């Protein structure tokens with residue numbers, strides 16, 4: 356498992372804890388949370404651990420707590436290609452997941468994929484490698500898990516459209532003026548999902564929904580004009596597929612990541628969750644109402660920018676991801692407003708000179724260019740260093 360100490364990683368381990376007769380963890384990797392990594396390794400008796408360790412102090416701490424720990428990107432690659440593992444859970448945040456995921460595919464591992472950036476920036480490479488190696492990419496994201504479940508047993512050529520649902524985030528009802536002055540705390544208070552900070556801010560700007568459209572395009576080989584988004588504020592319907600006869604299949608449950616994680620890990624079986632405490636039974640009269648609304652991209656320009664970058668293709672999605680990561684970090688540090696995120700991304704997408712059909716170095720270069728130039732733009736606009 357790559358990213359075991361994060362929000363998804365910890366929930367994957369909740370699932371493993373409930374089904375020890377089905378799953379065994381062979382290796383864990385994280386970046387810097389050495390204490391939790393060591394606790395997890397102890398609890399699940401994991402023989403192999405890796406720590407990316409951005410500083411010598413973290414590396415030192417990792418060596419102390421985890422004898423034999425693998426360090427740096429090489430450590431992630433070793434975890435991703437470990438002979439004993441059948442499935443690699445890709446749950447790191449950011450673009451560090453791309454290379455290990457490609458390496459895991461080449462060694463024939465099934466991929467349970469949470470990491471969005473991997474598909475958004477390198478979807479053409481990931482899906483091509485997966486086809487070549489004959490491996491499956493199983494989605495962990497709840498919307499894609501829903502689409503995947505609705506598509507099972509059906510013909511792709513009979514799909515009229517994929518309909519991805521969105522909660523609308525914490526500012527669904529806010530005016531543009533109100534969104535301009537929201538605080539970090541308000542943006543981190545998502546109404547239905549508890550997630551890591553980056554994806555929570557992406558959910559507040561609806562960038563997350565744009566990234567999900569790109570993921571769906573690659574995962575299900577669907578053209579962009581057949582992928583739509585509708586707001587479903589209760590987050591009970593996780594997505595839908597409409598077929599050419601007009602029939603619509605939807606997948607529902609109370610909002611939880613445990614279910615899509617379990618689905619990816621247990622596929623093609625469905626394991627019994629009753630008595631595990633993982634999933635509360637859905638009581639329809641309690642839900643009472645399901646609401647649906649159109650997504651307003653005038654108030655949420657990040658969604659429009661993601662769709663535009665996707666249509667332009669090449670390295671544009673890499674610039675989208677790089678600029679967004681850097682701008683979200685600036686927002687979380689209290690240096691820019693929430694609406695500045697879209698402004699930064701739009702400026703960089705305009706300045707970018709794209710590369711068609713990029714390989715891994717070109718992807719990483721475009722992303723690094725976007726990060727650097729976002730910082731420069733910040734310094735120009737606000738006259739300070741980041």
Ligand SMILES: NC(=O)c1ccc[n+]([C@@H]2O[C@H](COP(=O)([O-])OP(=O)(O)OC[C@H]3O[C@@H](n4cnc5c(N)ncnc54)[C@H](OP(=O)(O)O)[C@@H]3O)[C@@H](O)[C@H]2O)c1
Pocket residue numbers: 357358359360361362363364384385386387388389406407431446447448449451469470471472495496497548549550551552553554612
């Ligand atoms: N959270 C959700 O509900 C959700 C839903 C759908 C999709 N996703 C996607 O899943 C991914 C993970 O999301 P999250 O919310 O779990 O993020 P998170 O809570 O921030 O956790 C990120 C994980 O990745 C690890 N990591 C980051 N950089 C790393 C590096 N260079 N080397 C090794 N490990 C690294 C972190 O380790 P440390 O803790 O040691 O820093 C942590 O374990 C993201 O791409 C997100 O978009 C998340």
